Structures are given as structure tokens and as C-alpha cells.
Amino acid sequence: MSRVSAESPQEETEYRVSTLELFFDLVFVFTITQLTQKLADDMSPTGFGQVLLMLFVILWMYFGYVWLTNAVPPNTTLRRVLLMCGMGGFLIIALAIPSGFAAAGPAFGIGYLIVNLVHSGLFISAGGPGSAAAMARLAPFNLGSAVLVLAGGFLPPVWRAAAWFAAVVLIVMSPYVNRRHGEFRIRPVHFVERHGLVVIIALGESIIAMGIGAAGLPLNFQLVVAALLGLTLAYQLWWCHFGRDQDVRAEHSLAAMTQVERSRAALSAFGWAHVPILLGIIVVCVGIKKTIGHATEHLYLSGALALGGGAAVFLAGQVFFRHRMGIGTVRWRVIAGVVALATVPIGLWLAIAQVAALVLVFGALLAVEGRLRA
Template identity: 50%
Template sequence: MAEPAAPESGVRVSTLELFFDLVFVFTITQLAETFAEHITPGTLLDVLLMLFVIWWMYSGYAWLTNAVAPNSTTRRTLLLAGMAGFLVMALTIPEAFHGYGWLFGLSYLVVNLVHSGLFLQAGPGAVAAMRRLAPMNILAAVLVLVGGLLPEPWRHVCWLAAPLVQIAAGHLHRIEMHSIQAGHFVERHALVVIVAIGESIVAIGVGFRGVHLGLGEILVAVLGLCVAYYLWWIYFAGDDERSEHVLERTADPRRRARLALNAWGYAHYVMLAGIVIAAVGVKKTVGHAFEPLHWGEAVVLSGGVALYQAGHALFLRMLGLPGWLHRAVAALVVLAAVPLGHVVAVAQLALITFVMAAAAITEDLPRARRAGNTAISDFGRTRS
């Protein structure tokens, strides 16, 4: 019998969890650097595969600390071991499909084992859920490790199998046995998104090292910041709070947990992939503002922003919240800017910024009017 959803206790994200997120986000930097070195479909596939398995376990730790607070020395020490696993994984990312594949896999296995061990302390419901989830997570980790030891094409076969096992695990285990505190859960995922966006700005800034700062470079820097700002706006202009209310009001334990997995798991994966790819696209304009981009670089620049918008549209759609259509239309218009980048790089970047700003303003105007009418109505009642 499923346990009822836990009442909201007001528990928020701890500083240790934020520290954990900062270690995790280093993987985002490494993935962006790896893709920037070789913008090819093969490298993109590798980056997306690594991001999926890494994000699956980051999300697993978010579910973990939602159920088991890191409030004892033992738990904090085990969480540190998990952080160490993420750090070593991040260091091996550039060579994860080459010489360091075994080390990536070994670190990933450690992350999984620590996660499973900690989750067993979350009460009988979590133990019941982990009876099937833990073995499947560990199987996926073993596939990654074995892939790191095998030559091609078996390496990629194992890597492709690992996410499939994880997706199956999300549907086959007793997901309703997880109790979810909406406030903590939503805040944890929101924090990792803002940290990832901030890290993308750092990654772009590193690209300016040794570059002469002329008009073009300053334009790229400012426009890159504007793109990051509108990535922030898309997520944090009220939808984060509304999403928390939706999750909190979902009383059925199975539907609540499934919504958490789909919206904060899969949809957020798409958004994080968009952040990684967009950071690479902006970075490729540095030093080439008034020059044409290669087609691949132009596609990456628009594609990353469009992917982020599509991921957030999917997120809103899953939650039944308005605004998803604005995101979807803006994503299509951003993709239409690709040919402009093949003419002048900064023109594509400027058009992307303009489209994102226009979409934000268009969506905000009705809200502003409603807020203004409410304020006028309240003022009138006060006067009367």
C-alpha cells in the first residue's frame, strides 16, 4: 500500500547540498569544454550520453536528500564520498570515451553505491522502492564501467544501454513509495539550474582569455550575458513558484512522484543540455564577432537556446501551466536565425537576444495588465 504524500514541513536546501551542487556543476563545464573542442555529431552524442547518466544520479541525490537530511556525521561523510565521485567523473569527462573510460565508470559506480546505501536509511517506503531501483542503477553503472574497458563499438553499445536501463528503472520500481517535500525538491532543482547558467557565463568568460577587447568582443560579452539573463528569466519569472504549488497540490503519491520524475528529471535534462550547447555556441563567437560562423557553430548557437526553451516548454506542459506555447514558438524563431550566423556571428547572437526578450515581454504584458487592474480595483475599494 502506498504511503500518503508527506506534509510540507518547510525544509529548505542546506548549504551542504548547495556545495554538492557546485561540485556537480563542474561536470557541466567539462561537458561544454569537451564539445567546444570538437563540434561534431559524434562528440555531441557522447556529451549527451554523459550528461544523461550524470544527471540521472544528480537527480537521484536530490531525491535522496529530500528524504534523508544530511544531518549526521555519517551521512555527511557518505555525501562527501558521493561528491568525490562526481568530481573524479568531471575530471575524466574529456577522455571518458578514450583512456579514462574505466576511471569514469569506477567513479560512477561509487556514486551509485553511496546513493543506494544512504537511501536505505530513508524509512520503509524508500527501502521498498530501492529494492528494484538500486540494482538497476548499479547495473547501469556497471555497464558504463564495462564500456570504459571495452573497445569500440562495444563501448558505445554499453553506454547506450545504461540510460535505457535507468529509464526502465524509473518505470519499473515502486515510485509511489517515495515521499516528496515539494518546497525542498523544487528549490534543489532550481538552484542547480541557476548555478549551471552562472557556470555557462564563466565558461564563456574563459574564452576571452588572450583575446583583444574590441567593439566586437564587448558586444559578444554583453549579448552573451543577455542570453544567460533570458535563460534565467524563462525559468525564474514565477514559473518556479507555480511549479512548486502544482507539485504540492498533487496528493496522489504515484502521480506526485511520476510528475517529479518527468518534469524535474527528463525536462530538466533537456534544459541542462541546452545550457551546455548554448554556452559552446556563444563561446565560438568570441574573437569572430564580425565574421561568419561555420554552419555547425551557428546551429549549436541557436540550437542550444532553442533546446533550453523546448525543455522548459515541456516542463510547463507536463505541469499544466501556461506559457509553454511562448517557449515553443520562440524556440522555432531562434532556430530560424541560423543562416544569419553564417553571414555575421554577432548578428545571429543579437537576433537570438531580441527574440528571447520579445517572447518575455509578450508573455509578461497580460500579467502586468492583470496586476495593474487588480491594484486599481484595490485602490478604488480602499478609497470608497
């Protein structure tokens, strides 16, 4: 029986994302806002590195909760209460982000430890035989990374960065040292839908960034044009990820896999690939925020890199995702990523011109892909 379950596609009881999970995601909205603001306040290489470290450890556990609710539906009072405890941990983390490498380091670590303990405890106790056993072997790695994050919170900034980087290394190694991660059971419809909502949350931050960037500015023609171009670019990012039923094709691709293949694809396509996808969106949001207030001026190199580099990072994640899931060509997205990065000199000349150039790049990409698929 175990051999059959490992080698044939699994029929799982499917269900849609619950309203409680959507409520849980509201904290993640705040987390993305805090990370975006943190990067906007310090766009130096050090500031970017700090945001990247915090984003990676946060996403690892946030995606962990996606896996958790995919295996353990929040349909009992105890499960709902525990999810709210995890939500409280994420809220502490989000509040600590602006000063994560200063006075709020201990709070960041405490929140991260709470999130880990709730996740592992609920997964192991209610995840079912296969998932619970796999989580029991993964939990020590997660706890180890949480201890490193907590300990780093009490260290000076340089040593804090080293401890948190060590936590990231442990996180990346854990699925490959623990070969039992293939025992996790994945419900494709819920899994794809929940990750899609995460991307929607990140894209929503671009709208928030435009609102913050426009605060206090006179509503004139250049502001309206800059905002509309920013909205168009955000829509194009949405179309790249969801257009032409990419999410539905991802569901079908997962459903056709065996249990082990499905778990591995879930880790690589919806785990590793979504890190650059979300990072790219956050960085583009920062670039849009910088552009709104200086549309007819030049951007500094950091702002221009945020627009062009963020778009390129987003497309790199898209290439990995589509290639891993086998759901579309990737050649044109590679070319578009290179061209997006090449728009940086335009931003150094005129901010709004770079946003317009990126709109043209993504418009051409989507047009070519649409014609090829037709």
C-alpha cells in the same frame, strides 16, 4: 491508512537546501564546465553524441542525489561523510570527461559505480519506509547501469558507446518497470529549490564560457558588445525558467498533488524535462564561447547550430516542464523555439548578429508572455 496516504496530498516536514548540499554542487559546476569544454573541442555529431551519453548518465545520478537529500537530510556525521564519498565519485567522473571515450573510460566507470553504491546504500538505510522500499526496487537497475558504464570503460570506443547507450536505455526503462517509484516522498519546497540551483549552475557556465572565450583577446568595442549580448541572453534564459515566480508556482503545484502524483511529476517534470533544459544551456554556452572570439566573423555550421539549436532544445524542455506542471502557457515557447532554430543562417553570415537575433527572440517571447499574464 496507506490508502489515505496514496490519495491525498502529503504534509511533509519542509526544510531549505543546506550549505553542505551547496558544497556538493560545486563538483557539479566542474562537471558542467568539463562537458562544455568537451563539446567545444569536438562539435562533430560523434562528439555531441558522446557528450549527450555522458550528460544523461551523470544527470540521472545527480538528480538521484537530489531525491536522496530531499528524503534524507544530511544532518548526521555518517550521512555527511557518505555524501562526501559520493562527491568524490562525481569528481572522478568530472576529471574523466575529457578522455571519457579514450584512456579515462575506466576511471569514469569506477567513479560512476562509487556514486551509485553510496546513493543506494544511504537511501535504503535512511530513506524512511516508503522511500527506502521504493529505492530497494530501483537500486538493481541503477547498479545494472553502473556495471554497464564500468564495463564499457574497458571496451573500444564504439563498443563503449554501445554499452553506455544500453545503460541509458536501462535508466529510462527503470521507473516504468519498477512501478513502486510512486512511494518516494517529495518535499516540494526543497525539491524545487534544489533543481533550481542546478539550472543556476548551468547558467553560470555561460559566464565562464564568455571568460574563457575572451581570454587573451584585446578588450575592444566588439568584444564588449559580444559579451554584453551573451550576458543578456543568459539572463533571458534565467527569466524563462525563474521569472514571474515560476519556481513558486511549481512548488504549489507539487504541494497540491497526492503522493503518487507528486512522485510521477517529480520524475517527468524535474527529471526528463530538465535534461533538455540543461543540455540546451550547455550547448548555448558552447555557441557563446565560439562567438566571443569571432564576433565580427561568420560561424561554422556547428557553432551556429549550437546557438540556435541549443536555444530551441532549452525551450523544448521548458514546454514539457510547464505543460507537465500546469503552470503556464506553452504555445509561445513552441513558436520561439522554431524561430530560434531559424536564426542559424544568420550565424553563418555574422556571429554577433545571431546572438543579437536570439536576444530579440527571447525578448519578444518574454514580453508577450508578460502581457498575456497581466
